[in-house]
Amino acid sequence: MDRRTFVKVGCIGSASLLVQGLDPMMRADAIPAVAPPVELHGLPNYKPSPLGMPGLFPGRVIEVRDPNAIVRNRVSQPIVRRLLDQSMKALTGESSPRDAWAKFIDPKDIVGIKINPSGAPACCSSPEIIREIIAAVRSVGVPARNILVYDRYSYEIDVGSYQALLPPEIRIVGIQDAFTSGGDGYEADVYCDANFFGEWETRSYMATIVAREVTKIINVPTMKDHSASGVTGALKNLAYGTFNNVARTHRPPYTFTNPLIGLMCTVEPLRSKAVLHIMDGMRQVWHGGPLTQVQEFIDQTGILMVATDPVAMDTVELEAIEKKRREHGAPSVWQHDPSSITPDTGLFFHDASKNLFFRQPGHIAAAGKLGLGVADLKQINHRLL
Amino acid sequence: MITTETAQPKSSSDWPTLLGDNARTGGLGERQLHPPEKSIWQFRTGGAVRSAPVLGDDILYVASVNGTLHAIDVFTGIEKWKFDAAGQIHSTPSLFANLVLFGCDDGKVYAIDRHSGKKLWETASQAEVWSSAVVRNGVVYFGSADAKVYAVDAASGHARWSQELGGKIYSTIYAAEHQLYLGCGDGKVYSLDSASGKILWSTPTENGIDSSPALAGDLVLIGSEDFFFYAMNARTGEVRWRYETGMGVASSPAVSGDLAVIGSKDGFLYAFEIQAGRLRWKTAVGEVVTAPPVIGEGVVCIQAGGTFALDAGSGKIVWRAGLGGGAMQSVPVLASDAIYLASLSGEVYALK
Numbered sequence: 001m002d003r004r005t006f007v008k009v010g011c012i013g014s015a016s017l018l019v020q021g022l023d024p025m026m027r028a029d030a031i032p033a034v035a036p037p038v039e040l041h042g043l044p045n046y047k048p049s050p051l052g053m054p055g056l057f058p059g060r061v062i063e064v065r066d067p068n069a070i071v072r073n074r075v076s077q078p079i080v081r082r083l084l085d086q087s088m089k090a091l092t093g094e095s096s097p098r099d100a101w102a103k104f105i106d107p108k109d110i111v112g113i114k115i116n117p118s119g120a121p122a123c124c125s126s127p128e129i130i131r132e133i134i135a136a137v138r139s140v141g142v143p144a145r146n147i148l149v150y151d152r153y154s155y156e157i158d159v160g161s162y163q164a165l166l167p168p169e170i171r172i173v174g175i176q177d178a179f180t181s182g183g184d185g186y187e188a189d190v191y192c193d194a195n196f197f198g199e200w201e202t203r204s205y206m207a208t209i210v211a212r213e214v215t216k217i218i219n220v221p222t223m224k225d226h227s228a229s230g231v232t233g234a235l236k237n238l239a240y241g242t243f244n245n246v247a248r249t250h251r252p253p254y255t256f257t258n259p260l261i262g263l264m265c266t267v268e269p270l271r272s273k274a275v276l277h278i279m280d281g282m283r284q285v286w287h288g289g290p291l292t293q294v295q296e297f298i299d300q301t302g303i304l305m306v307a308t309d310p311v312a313m314d315t316v317e318l319e320a321i322e323k324k325r326r327e328h329g330a331p332s333v334w335q336h337d338p339s340s341i342t343p344d345t346g347l348f349f350h351d352a353s354k355n356l357f358f359r360q361p362g363h364i365a366a367a368g369k370l371g372l373g374v375a376d377l378k379q380i381n382h383r384l385l
Numbered sequence: 386m387i388t389t390e391t392a393q394p395k396s397s398s399d400w401p402t403l404l405g406d407n408a409r410t411g412g413l414g415e416r417q418l419h420p421p422e423k424s425i426w427q428f429r430t431g432g433a434v435r436s437a438p439v440l441g442d443d444i445l446y447v448a449s450v451n452g453t454l455h456a457i458d459v460f461t462g463i464e465k466w467k468f469d470a471a472g473q474i475h476s477t478p479s480l481f482a483n484l485v486l487f488g489c490d491d492g493k494v495y496a497i498d499r500h501s502g503k504k505l506w507e508t509a510s511q512a513e514v515w516s517s518a519v520v521r522n523g524v525v526y527f528g529s530a531d532a533k534v535y536a537v538d539a540a541s542g543h544a545r546w547s548q549e550l551g552g553k554i555y556s557t558i559y560a561a562e563h564q565l566y567l568g569c570g571d572g573k574v575y576s577l578d579s580a581s582g583k584i585l586w587s588t589p590t591e592n593g594i595d596s597s598p599a600l601a602g603d604l605v606l607i608g609s610e611d612f613f614f615y616a617m618n619a620r621t622g623e624v625r626w627r628y629e630t631g632m633g634v635a636s637s638p639a640v641s642g643d644l645a646v647i648g649s650k651d652g653f654l655y656a657f658e659i660q661a662g663r664l665r666w667k668t669a670v671g672e673v674v675t676a677p678p679v680i681g682e683g684v685v686c687i688q689a690g691g692t693f694a695l696d697a698g699s700g701k702i703v704w705r706a707g708l709g710g711g712a713m714q715s716v717p718v719l720a721s722d723a724i725y726l727a728s729l730s731g732e733v734y735a736l737k
Contacts, residue, residue, distance in 0.1 A: 073632070074591075074612070121632050121650040121673060127593075127610075154450075155714075155729060158435065159650070159673055161610055161635050163515065164555045164570040165593040168532045177433065177450055177473065293652065293673065 035256050038194040042268035043187070043211055051216075052272035053265060055308025056103065059374035061316050062087045062306050064385045069302035070282045075128040080304070084132050084278070087306040090385055098139050104275045104308075105216055107141030112214030112273075113149045116222045116237045116280075120160035122293040123283045125220040127165040129304070133218055133278065134170060144169035150209055152176045152241055175207045176244070186244050187211045192264055197251045204243040210270055217274040219310070223281040223303065224289035225321050227348065229257035230333040230361025232290050233317045234277040234310035235372070239264035250357060253341045258360035262367030265310065271372070277313050279305040286324040287352040294349055299324065311373025312380045314364045319377065328352060333359045400479045400520045403557040403597040404437060407640035408680040409716060411439040412480060415641065416719045418681040418694060420704040421736035425723065426462025428734075430455055434727035436477040437676075437716035439485075441499065445718065445725050446485050447733050448474040454487060454495075455733075456502060459725070462735060466502030470495060472513070477557070477716075481520040481539055488514025494527055494535075496542060506542030510535060512553070516567075516597070521560035521579065528554030528567055534577060548582035550575055557597035557637070559605070566605045566619070568594025574607055574617060586622035590615065595635035597677070599645065601659050606645050608634025614647055614655065616662060626662030630655060637677035639685070644697060646685050648674025654687055656700055666700030676714045688713040692726060708734060 050056075064087045069079040088100035105111060113133055115125040130149060137147055147170050151157055154174020163172055175185055186205035195202045210217065221237035228250050229236050239261040240246045249256040265271060281303030288297045303320075307313040322332060330352035331340060342354045368375030405412030432451025439446050444465060445457045454468045472491030479486045484496045484505065490513040496505045510529035518527040525539045530553040536545040552570030559566040564585060565577040570593040576585040591611035598607040604625060605617045610633035616625045631651030638647040644665065646656045650673045656665045672690040679686045684703065685695045691707040708728060718725035726734045 155433070155435065159675060161593065161595045161633060163530065164553055164595040164635075165610060166553070166570075168512065168530065168553050168570075 035259050036194050036196060038192055038260065038263050040263060040267050041189060041191050041193070043190050046268040046272070048268060049272035051104065051275040053274055053308070053310055054312070054371075054373035055275055057091060057308045059309055059312050059379055060091065060307060060381045060383070061309070061312050062090045062383050062385065063303060063316070065301065065303045067302050069304075070300045073300060075126045075282050077128045077131065080126070080128050081132050083304045084129070084136065086385055087304055088136070090383060091306050091308075097136060101136045101140050105137055105140045105142060109142055109146065109215045110213060111137050111142055111147045112209065112217045113147065114217055114219045114237060114241055115149055115151050115157070115162070116220065116232070116241070117151050117153070117156040117160045117162065118290050119222065119224065119285070119292065120156055122295065123222055123224060123285050123289070123298055124160045125222060125280050126282050127160065127162055129220065129278065129280050129282070130162070130166060133220065134167060137218070147171070148173055148209070148214065150175060152207070152244070173209060175209060190267065192243060192260065192267065194260070196249050196256045199248045201245055201248070204245045204264070206267065206270065207242050207244070210242050210273065214273060219274050219277045221277065221279050222283070222285070223279060223301070223317055223320065224285035225287055225325070225333060226289050226359070227356045228255040228359060229261060229363055230359040231314065231318050231321050233279065233314035234307070235261050235265055235314050235364065235367050238270065238274055238310065242270055252343060253357050255357045255360055258363035259366045261363040262370045262372060265367060265372055266370050274310070275308065277307050277310050279313055279317065281305060284320065284324060286321055286328060287330055288349050292349055297352065309373035311364055311368045311375050315375050315377055315380060316382050318361055318364060325352070333361050398482055399522070400481050401560040402519055402599065403477065403517050403637055403677065404439065404679070404716060405479065407599045407601065409637070409639040409677050410679055411437070411718055413440060413718070413720065415680055415682050416721055418684045418686065418719050418724070420694070421706060421724050423737055425735040425737050427732055428455070428457055428462050428464070430731040430733060432731050433729050434715060434731055434733070435475050435729065438718050438725055438727050438733065439478050439480060440718045440720060440725065441480045444499065445733070446478045446480075447727055448476065448478055448487055449731055450474060452489070454478065454485070454497065456499070457733065459720070459723070459735065468495070468497050468502050468504065475513070475515040477517045479517050479519060481525070484539070486518040486520070486525060488516060488518060488527060492529065492531070494518050494525070508535065508537045508542045508544065515555045517557040519558050519560045521562070524579070526558045526560050526565055526579070528556060528558060530554065534558065534565070534567065534582060536579070536582060546582040548577055548584065552593060555595050559598045559600045561600055561619070564619070566598045566600060568596055568598060568607050568609070570594065572609065572611070574598070574605065574615070574622065576619070576622060588617055588622035588624065592633070597637040599638045599640045601640045601645065604659060606638045606640065606659070608636060608638070608647055608649070610635065612649075614638070614657070616659065628655070628657065628662070628664060635675045639678045639680045641680040641697070646678045646680065646697075648676065648678060648687055648689065650675065652689070654678060654685070654695065654700070656685070656697070668695055668700040668702065676716055679716050679719060681719045686717050686719065688715050688717060688726070692717055708732070
């Protein structure tokens, strides 16, 4: 059995993971040493793009909000349209939304929109925002057939009903399903290799759709805390949504999301193709992310952020989640108190003082040190419109 | 002309709606249901199952996402034949005469001989077909993600007509005697003339529609991603009543008598008195509900992670069953002496 086949078997289900000798929910008995070395293999001979992360506007984050953008858990299409137009003009300094989008997208591009459907339906990339992004990309001259919306897990895409809610001709792709159905899914030569907990398969491969098919990526993360990485934002949505075999980086209560998230985002061509990040903060999950369905921990905030710098964006997000947790009396995501750790996911989902892992929000600053953007709040040009 | 519909198809050879009849029984009719006690057999399809199995003549037909339709002998759990399509399959199969029909992500609807597993005909659309093909009076109707409704001859697969709507179609058509009803990604519920495809009426909701309609008397029942469950006048499309749930409604209603049951992504199952538009009960089943319920004799069954059986009168959970790691968002097959289940991870179980 070759290595790719081996990974493929591991993708089929938890039973197969057990066969491999790595149960993702198995607890680590000892504190692991520092992160092991991670070997990165990008697409050979790929010429980096100046639009690549941190992109055209390092350190700049535009935030717009409207309390009427989400009312009784429904997102308003017209308000989202206005917020997106406003924020794109402010990000680029252009006077029209079309000119703003033309700074990133060419009519000949194949545009991938990376959504975050995990957590659907309670908190996922809003179809209303995705529709507006599609309309904006089309306004530049990209035909609908050259736009695709993707994530790793098509089942989560289904739960969000994106298929029915997005316009005809837009392709919607669940990378993992294509892979396990025998189609192309991942690139054998583009990968991150590291052994975190003694796992048998030490590589995470880049999705073919990212490596070969799309020419630009618009990243649409949500505003959520994350039980392992502290928050999940632009960086995590890109990294763990592009490479496979990433659950191996968690073994409760430990996780190596730092440094792997940032490292993955440096691998070409992901770094070059991810030209724009649009954070959906219509809903803000301050505990239980990324999968919670508990409305008690989800505030309807009506926020939209745009940036080319994912590190700056996630730094702003981290501050917002921390503020929200303080307001609700929940401990910081930086807290590493062993008494807060529980193996009981049911308890975790309903008690904001509990967590499954010692979280790693430091993955954002680590990504900054890799040159992916600005992590120092004082140096971030955070404009609230 | 409007025809009053009952829970069962007019003719035993028709398959007019998702899973054959309004109760979503897969054409088997409402059966008595006992809690399962043991597994008779298991079968691995090798790919995820995100559609519902159907049973006919002791053969269970299961489509897996990896593009294979399996025909499984229900007595032995042994595969009788399989058919490999050219794309993934998300469409729930339907049965008509000697045919098993299903849509495919390659844009085609395939008609397979139920006994031999050989392809008899195929017909093409321009995008994936996730809805089920339905049959009425010798005509197959289906909607495609290319935003069109197609009518083809059931015997040959030859095209009769197509009609373009305003959005992608994932909703399975309800084919009444003279009219078709379906939801659309553009948020509208449509009624089309079955003979010509002409749009007779359309009624907007406030978001796209994934749900498949039932027709109960003179009412079309359907859910929308706008969080509402609707009852519309089948002749005019006028909204007779609607009920707001806590999240989008992708599930499809099951109907028995004056009772309609539907799930919502808010994790609840809702039961309504159809004519009065009154909520009879709502019950939390734990997880997001996207699958349609199926109604047995006095019992409603729903898969939302596990399988739940609820008393149809009160909504009280009578029993629940989980299957290891095999989460389910499909529809159980309630046969006279067994229950057949398919899981997201691709296992099929026969339970007694």
